[in-house]
Structures are given as C-alpha cells and as structure tokens.
Amino acid sequence: MRIFRRLHYWWSLFVAGALLLFLGPPVLLVAWVTDRHELVYPWALFGARNWLRLSGMKVQVRGSENIDPNQTYVFISNHRSYLDTATLFAYTGQRLGVLAKKELLKVPILGYGMGYVNVMAIDRSNRERALQTTEAATARIRSGRSFGVFAEGTRALPGEFRPFKKGAFYMAAQAGVPIVPVAIKNTDYLMGKGTGEARFGTIEMVLLPPVSTAAVSSDEEVNQLLQRVHAMIGDELN
Structure with a gap:
C-alpha cells in the first residue's frame, strides 16, 4: 500500500540522519584531534552499507x-535515486572519491565530513567553480585515488537516462586512467526521484569492462568517448 x-x-x-548523528561527531572529532583523516573512511563505508541494509536494500554487484x-x-x-551514491561509494571494491552536488555541503555533519573521504562538491551552476573542482579531482586521480561520477549531473526520473556532461571524461583523459561504465539498476523503483516512496528490494550494480582513455586528447575524441560509455550503460540498463 502507498502509505x-x-x-x-x-x-x-530517519536512518540516514541517525547514522550521521551518532557516528559522525565522534569519528570526525577523533580524526580532527589526531589529524588522521584516514580514520573516517571505514566509518563512512560502514554508514553507507548499513544505511542501505537498514533501509531494506540488498546490493548485488556484477562485473567485479x-x-x-x-x-x-x-x-x-x-543516477536515478539517492540510493545510487551509497551504492557506488561502498560497493565498487575500491576506495572511492565521489563528485557530488554542492547542496550536500548544507547537510549537517555530512557536509563537514565530505572532505575527509574525498567526496568533493561541485557547483555546476558556476562554470569557474566547477572547473576548479574538476581540476582538483583530476589531481587526486593522478595521485592514485579512483573517483565516481554521476555524469548526468542530476538524478533522472524513474526510467529516464539523461545525456552525459563532459567533465568526468576530461578528468579521466587528462589523468590518463581508464573509465569504468557503471549501470545501477532498480533504484528508481526502490526509491525513485519525486516519488516520496521506498520499497524493499535488491539494487543491482553492473561494473562494465573498462574503457581506455590513452588515445583521447581532442574535444572530438572526448565526445566519442562520452557517446561510447553512454551507449554501454544504456544497453545494460535496457
């Protein structure tokens, strides 16, 4: 029933807020006092996985x-649901940074803690600031930190698959690292944008074969790369 x-x-x-409230302050305080930011990541991973579990969501990963x-x-x-961010962050098998929307900075505790786990807020409404953020993320990728990006730029409506923005593709090409296309399925049914509803069920995340960026340099080549990755994810979603 809908109710x-x-x-x-x-x-x-409520579960998300409770986890933030009870885990966030003590973990961030210890990390700040000891100047050991790496202490936060295992707890962030614990929080993301247990939020999904306590919300009645199982995660199945294919393509590891x-x-x-x-x-x-x-x-x-x-990107079709709030569930996608926790799924991508916690279940790729890599210690992952994430490009996230700037509005998350306003969330108490979460906004402060994002920098401790390489979650970087991007302001897509301000081209200059967005460029600065992508350049900073590219530098971290060059240093060996993998990143996750929702290239549609916002959550899509249930069943929708929007065009990609180019920023993530320039990041990968400039850093010289492969792109892993990721198809996250069923989250629009479990907790779709604009529905205000949630269901119990299984999230399926498919890690598709990596795509090399070694020969990508021109704008045209970046666009071709974008179209290829978009098509791979679209085929898997369909």
Missing part, C-alpha cells in the same frame, strides 16, 4: 572481475 511505501521512505531518511584492484579508475554511472 507503507511513504512510511518506508521516511524511515530510510573487470576491476584491477591496483588500477586507478574513473567510475561513471547513471
């Missing part, structure tokens, strides 16, 4: 055999 789906949605938001644990990647994914 139960709405209650489920609000329960999921395509990922070299010693290789740096840019993971580019579709």
Whole structure:
C-alpha cells in the first residue's frame, strides 16, 4: 500500500540522519584531534552499507572481475535515486572519491565530513567553480585515488537516462586512467526521484569492462568517448 511505501521512505531518511548523528561527531572529532583523516573512511563505508541494509536494500554487484584492484579508475554511472551514491561509494571494491552536488555541503555533519573521504562538491551552476573542482579531482586521480561520477549531473526520473556532461571524461583523459561504465539498476523503483516512496528490494550494480582513455586528447575524441560509455550503460540498463 502507498502509505507503507511513504512510511518506508521516511524511515530510510530517519536512518540516514541517525547514522550521521551518532557516528559522525565522534569519528570526525577523533580524526580532527589526531589529524588522521584516514580514520573516517571505514566509518563512512560502514554508514553507507548499513544505511542501505537498514533501509531494506540488498546490493548485488556484477562485473567485479573487470576491476584491477591496483588500477586507478574513473567510475561513471547513471543516477536515478539517492540510493545510487551509497551504492557506488561502498560497493565498487575500491576506495572511492565521489563528485557530488554542492547542496550536500548544507547537510549537517555530512557536509563537514565530505572532505575527509574525498567526496568533493561541485557547483555546476558556476562554470569557474566547477572547473576548479574538476581540476582538483583530476589531481587526486593522478595521485592514485579512483573517483565516481554521476555524469548526468542530476538524478533522472524513474526510467529516464539523461545525456552525459563532459567533465568526468576530461578528468579521466587528462589523468590518463581508464573509465569504468557503471549501470545501477532498480533504484528508481526502490526509491525513485519525486516519488516520496521506498520499497524493499535488491539494487543491482553492473561494473562494465573498462574503457581506455590513452588515445583521447581532442574535444572530438572526448565526445566519442562520452557517446561510447553512454551507449554501454544504456544497453545494460535496457
């Protein structure tokens, strides 16, 4: 019934807030006092996985055999739900930074803690600031940190797959690392944008074979790369 789906949605938001409230302050305080930012990541991973679990979501990952644990990647994914961010962050098998929307900076505790786990807020409404953020992310990728990006730029409506923005593709090409196309399925049914409802179920994340950026330099080549990755994810979603 719809009322139960709405209650489920609000329960999921309550769980997210409770995890932030009870885990965030002590972990961030210890990391700040000891100047050991690396202490935050395991707790962020714990929080993301348990938010999904306590919200009634299971995660099934396919394609892990395509990922070299010693290789740096840019993971580019579709985006239809709040659930996608936690799924991508926690289940690729890599210690992952994420490009996220700037509005998350306003969330108490979360906004402060994002920098501790390489979650970088991008302001797509301000071209100069967005460029600065992507340049900073590219530098971290060059240093060996994999990143996840939702290249549509915003959550799509249920069943929708929007065109990609180019920023993540320039990041990967400039850093000289492969792109892993990622198809996240079923999250629009479980907690779709604009529905205000949630359901119990299984999230399926498919890690497709990496795409090399070694020969990509011109704008035309970046656009071809974008179209190829978009088509790979679209085919998997369909």
